[in-house]
Amino acid sequence: MDSVLTNKNPIIYPKRTRRSRTDQSSTDEFSSTNRIRDIKDPEHPELSLEDLNVLTEESVEVDDHKSYVIITFTPTLPHCHLPTHIGLCILVKLVQSLPARFKVDVRVAPGSHDKETTVNKQLGDKERVTAALENPELVALLNKMMQVC
Amino acid sequence: MKLMDKNLGLVEVQKLEGHTDRVWNVAWNPAADGVLASCSADKTVRIWEQSSLTRSWTCKAVLEGTHTRTVKSLAWSPSGKLLATASFDGTTCVWENFATDSESVSVLQVHESEVKSVSWNASGSLLATCGRDKSVWIWEVLPENEFECAAVLTGHSEDVKMVLWHPTMDVLFSCSYDNTIKIWWSEDEYGDYNCVQTLGELNNGHSSTVWSISFNAAGDKMVTCSDDLTVKIWKTDISMMQTGEGYVPW
Numbered sequence: 523m524d525s526v527l528t529n530k531n532p533i534i535y536p537k538r539t540r541r542s543r544t545d546q547s548s549t550d551e552f553s554s555t556n557r558i559r560d561i562k563d564p565e566h567p568e569l570s571l572e573d574l575n576v577l578t579e580e581s582v583e584v585d586d587h588k589s590y591v592i593i594t595f596t597p598t599l600p601h602c603h604l605p606t607h608i609g610l611c612i613l614v615k616l617v618q619s620l621p622a623r624f625k626v627d628v629r630v631a632p633g634s635h636d637k638e639t640t641v642n643k644q645l646g647d648k649e650r651v652t653a654a655l656e657n658p659e660l661v662a663l664l665n666k667m668m669q670v671c
Numbered sequence: 672m673k674l675m676d677k678n679l680g681l682v683e684v685q686k687l688e689g690h691t692d693r694v695w696n697v698a699w700n701p702a703a704d705g706v707l708a709s710c711s712a713d714k715t716v717r718i719w720e721q722s723s724l725t726r727s728w729t730c731k732a733v734l735e736g737t738h739t740r741t742v743k744s745l746a747w748s749p750s751g752k753l754l755a756t757a758s759f760d761g762t763t764c765v766w767e768n769f770a771t772d773s774e775s776v777s778v779l780q781v782h783e784s785e786v787k788s789v790s791w792n793a794s795g796s797l798l799a800t801c802g803r804d805k806s807v808w809i810w811e812v813l814p815e816n817e818f819e820c821a822a823v824l825t826g827h828s829e830d831v832k833m834v835l836w837h838p839t840m841d842v843l844f845s846c847s848y849d850n851t852i853k854i855w856w857s858e859d860e861y862g863d864y865n866c867v868q869t870l871g872e873l874n875n876g877h878s879s880t881v882w883s884i885s886f887n888a889a890g891d892k893m894v895t896c897s898d899d900l901t902v903k904i905w906k907t908d909i910s911m912m913q914t915g916e917g918y919v920p921w
Contacts, residue, residue: 646898647848647880649743650830652693652712653759653785653803656740 529598532566535575557619558593558612562667564604574598576608581631589623591616596631605635609645610654611667687719689730696744702751706731710742716756716766737764737775744788744833749795753816757786763800765816776816781808790843792836797821799843801831807845807855809864822864824855832882838890840912846881852895856918867918870895870905877901893921 559572571577576595583592593612597605609628616626628645630638644650654660692712700706705721705728716734721727740759747754753776754766763786765777783804790799798810798818807824829849836843843855843864852870857863870876879898886893891909896902905921912919 643848643880643898649787649832650803650848652741656759 529565529602532563532569532574532598534569534573537573558615560670561608561611561615562669563598564607564611564663564667565602567666571595571608571612577612589621590625590627591620592627592629594629594631596634600635602635605630605637605641606644607660607663607667609641610651610660611664613645613651614655614664615668685728687717687728687730689717689733690715692741695741698745698747700747700751701749702747706751708745708747708754710745710756712741714738714740714742714758716742716745716754718754734766734775737778738762740785743786746789746791748791748812749793753795755789755791755798757789757800757802759785761786761802763789763798765798765818767816777818779808779810779818781820782806787831788833788835790834790836792841792843793838797836797841799834799836799845801834801845803830805829805831805847807831807834807843807853809843809855824864824866826853826866826869827851832880833884835884835886838886838888839909840890842912844884844893846884846895848880850877850879850881850897850899852876852881852884854918854921868920870921875903877903 559577560570563569563571563574563576576598581594595608595612597608609630613626613628620626629642632638635641690709690711690713694709694711697707697709700708705723707719708716709719710716714735717730718732719728720731722729738756738758738760742756742758745754745756752767756764756766761780761782761784763779764775767774767776779800782800782802784802786800786802788801796812798812799807801807805825805827808820809822809824810818811821813819827845827847827849829847831845831847834843834845841857844852845855846852850872853866854868855864856867872878877895877897877899881895881897884893884895889909891906893905894902895905907921908919
């Protein structure tokens with residue numbers, strides 16, 4: 523991973539007041555957001571995806587009945603070079619926390635990134651995602667992003 | 672309609688447990704009754720057999736210690752004597768001797784990254800493999816379980832998901848993350864394979880990753896499925912192709 527940051531001055535958004543947790547096991551929009559909002563940005567590990575507005579409450583669409591979750595995230599810059607890592611991390615976090623019946627779809631917000639189609643296709647390929655997650659270096663990186671989450 | 676449903680319904684016979692991670696593929700042994708193989712992300716392959724007495728299935732062998740990553744797919748040779756396995760570790764293994772001690776007789780290590788699929792031709796004289804490195808390899812099966820590279824086919828611009836030989840002719844089909852299906856044909860018996868047709872978006876092909884191909888027994892119909900949410904059925908004039916007049920497009 524190169525050490526040059528593409529977004530040296532990210533905009534940090536004010537934290538929204540968090541509603542107190544009621545039922546941890548429910549899979550409505552709220553608890554899905556809660557599991558992923560604190561994922562650390564790979565470039566700025568002191569900031570979360572929520573701080574940077576990469577994820578907002580609007581990012582999450584859950585249909586408990588049909589067992590699917592769709593997450594739409596917005597990279598901080600259109601040419602940010604790590605959208606796949608962010609997307610993968612969101613995917614992994616949700617797959618780990620949600621019941622096995624759920625299908626999780628993670629995609630880049632339309633129009634928010636140059637490589638939107640490429641990234642979406644990679645994140646939607648279960649075989650490619652599985653193979654990538656067999657790479658210990660990548661897993662270590664993703665775990666770091668999910669620390670204290 | 673209700674009566675029809677009852678007759679065509681599928682009933683689970685048995686659940687085979689043993690693998691410790693996702694099971695990616697299964698294959699029936701074409702020559703032996705009541706034998707099937709499965710492969711898994713747990714890096715192993717299991718051979719299951721049905722007891723002729725009790726009709727129940729048990730695990731007869733676990734092929735392990737050879738693949739170091741997920742085993743993605745597998746294929747029995749037409750004789751049922753050999754089993755080829757394709758793994759994310761980049762190798763393709765060929766196994767035999769299941770009754771006694773399953774042995775890995777050959778390890779083909781040529782792909783630069785994950786191997787996705789493996790297929791034997793109808794006579795068992797050729798083996799094909801494909802992978803994320805975008806290439807398709809054709810191997811000649813020689814005596815004493817030796818494999819010699821007959822062709823390296825480049826043409827796909829992305830990860831090749833599956834290869835499959837035609838059921839009656841030595842024509843090879845491959846499908847890919849590049850959204851196309853490619854058909855590889857050799858004019859002569861010297862193994863010079865060329866891509867004679869590409870089924871892509873512009874000629875009624877798929878608009879996203881093509882995952883799988885399957886043929887009917889006669890080989891005149893093919894079905895493909897894709898990330899574009901469709902299943903497509905294709906046809907060709909197989910009798911014309913079999914006369915040796917040349918290739919007939921799908």
